[in-house]
Amino acid sequence: MTVDDDRLDAARRACAEREWATARALYVRLRAEGPLEVDDLAALADCCWWLGLMDEYVATAAEVVDQRMAAGDAAGAGMAALEVGVPELVRGHVAAGAGWLARARRLLADVPDAVEHGYLLLLDAHDALDAGDVAGADRLAAQVLDLGDRHAEPTLQAHGLFLRGRCALRRGRVAEARRLLDEAMVPVLGGRTAPQWAGDLYCRMMQVCHELGDLPRAQHWTEVTERWCRGWAPATLFSGICRVHRVQLLQVHGQWPQALEEAERAAADLTGLDVTAAAEAHYRVGELHRLRGELDAAREAYDRSRGLGRDPQPGLALLHLDAGHRGRAATMLGAALDATTDPLTRAPLLAAAIEVGLDSAGGTPDELVEELSEIADRHASPVWRAVACRGRGVLLAAHGDEVAALRELREAQERWQQIGAPHETACVRHEAADVLDGLGDHESARAERELATAELEELGATHEIARRTARHPRRRRTDGLSPREVEVLVAVADGGTNREVGHRLHISERTVARHLANIYLKLGTPSRTAAVSWAREHALL
Structure with missing residues (x-):
């Protein structure tokens, strides 16, 4: 029995016009009536992929491999096997994915000059980079680019350039990295690369921008990727990944209710499609709950993220800080910092360590700030510069x-x-208010604090407000004492020696002595005992 030519033409037209659901429905009905040619079977597999029907995609694409093998098309069968193996790995089916890639290597071994070898080299290069072998990854990326150039294959050229850019970034050659990454996206933007591999580069570009803390570029590439996804709708996988990066932007811009809704949708949509992206979506859900003071819900989301393979740091450490477990937060961040030397991986951990104000997570607070400042300057990062x-x-x-x-x-x-980050702006306002109090400008301090609190209330950051209020439950006359001097005075009132106070506040014994001298001068008191007595009289204790 043969398939109906008119309906087959309709299925092919629908596929060409990216009407994936219509094309799939026609192909499925035709297939029930008789076997499809291998190219039509591959088209059906593509429809399933764009619709996010991954089980059906894998089953159909496996038949494509078999038919191309039966036809003696080793190169086509090898590429088809690779395009089964990659999605299987991405969705967490490691054994199946490895098996399909092994089959791809075996099939392509008989076709030594095939351009398809470039895609295997590309996967090997990504594995090398993930393992920290930057030099090896760069050598493999250069081979990918060379194959792309020799075969005039834009997809391989784009991926080779992009991966070389990632390697340059890992080596700290930021200007070179930016040039390579921008050049890689030229054929992608021009529509000259295979669409599924183009989507991968769009997603990687968004990720790089966020790693760099370059939110303006992240905003640009997210908008570009969203437009591209609409042209291949529903593009379930890429749309889900794009939504995760949109959530990161919404979070920074203070649009937390929308961000939470989008993050939860992304987590649901990506389940069964991309285990790494789904884990990141759950992590983002946790971050938003934490910022809103919903600590139990945040922990649950972090646990789901961990279950999918993502270490939920630094969010989990900051959750412990919010719960009052500063020591536990410090220990977690110390372990996370000890586990990586990559600057862009360290940057968010350093930012959290500075927030915790610790000296056990990779160095003293001064060293942590200095390292983050160096990373920010080297990578021209707007976000990390602001944090530093x-x-x-x-x-x-x-x-x-x-x-x-x-x-x-x-x-x-x-x-x-300038970035448009109301939460971070409000937190800095609060810290500026503390400094203004220390300078004796209490009127300006009060105005800053009221404005910052209003901004946090508008965001729904009730937990942050409570934490700030607990730090300063009642504003009393301090005679110009800085926040740190008040902390020293409180620690002294608890009976601590200079050494004990220094250990408690993560400062040196000499610094404690200097603070005490300033305290005596500002309060006009001659001794520790007199200073503590003054503090009690003015409700600082």
């Missing part, structure tokens, strides 16, 4: 240099405002 400015401001205030501290905090505030 805030960190320097807080440290300068702790060291008693309120004037320099206020300057750094104002710069951080300006940078966050």
Whole structure:
């Protein structure tokens, strides 16, 4: 029995017009009446892929492999096997994916000059980079690019350039990396690359922008990718990944209800399609719950993310900080920092460590801020520069240099405002208010604090407000004491020696002595006992 020619033409037209559901329905009915030619079977597999019907895709694509093998098309069968293996690995079916890739290698071994070898080299290069072998990954990426050039294959050229850009980034050659990444996207933007491999590069570009903390570029590439996905709708996999990156932007811009809704949708859509992206979606759900003070829901989301293979740091450590377990947060971040030397992987961990204010996660607070500053400057990162400015401001205030501290905090505030990050802006305002109190400008401090609290209330950051309020439950006359000097005075009132106070506050014994000298001078008191007595009288204790 043969299939109906008119309906077959209709199925092919629907596929060419990217009407995936219509094309699939026609192909399925035709297939029930008789065997499809291998190209039509491959078209049916493509329909299933774009619709996110991955089990059906794998089953159909496996038949494509068999038919191409039967026809003696080793190169076509090898590429088809590879295009089964990659999605299987992506959705977490490691054994099946490895088996299909092994079959692809065996089939292509008989076709030594086939361009399809470039895709195997590409996978090997990604594996090398993930394992930390940057030099090996770069050599393999160069071979991919060479194959692409020799065969005039834009997809391989784009992927080879992109991977070389990633390698340059890992080596700290940021200008070179940006040039390579931008060049890689030229054939992608021009529609000259195979669509499924183009989608992969769009997603990787968004990821790189977020790793760099370059939110303006992340915004640009997210919008570009969203437009591209609409042209291949529903493009379930790529649309889901794009939604995760959109969530990251919405979170920074303070649109938390929409971000949470999108993150939960992405987690549902990506289940069974991409285990890594699904894990990231669950992590984003956890971050949004944590920011809203919903700590139990945040922990549950972090646990789901961990179950899919993502270490839920630094969010889980910050959750422990929010719950009052600062030591546990410090331990977690210390372990995470010890586990990586990659600067862009360390950057968010360093930012969290600075937030915790610890000296056990890879160095003293000063060293943590210095490292993050170096990463930010080397990578021209708007986000990490803002975080580093805030960190320097807080440290300068702790060291008693309120004037320099206020300057750094104002710069951080300006940078966050340029990015459009209301939560981070409000937090910096609160810290600037503390410094203004230390400088004796209580009126400005009060205005900053009220504005920051209003911004946090609008966001729904009730937990952050409670934490800030707990830190300053009642504003009393402090005679110009800085926040750090108040902390030292409180620790002294608890009976601590200079060494014990230094250990508790993560500062040196000499710094404690300097703070005490400033306290005596500002309060006009001659001794520790008199200073503590003053603090009790003014409700600081």
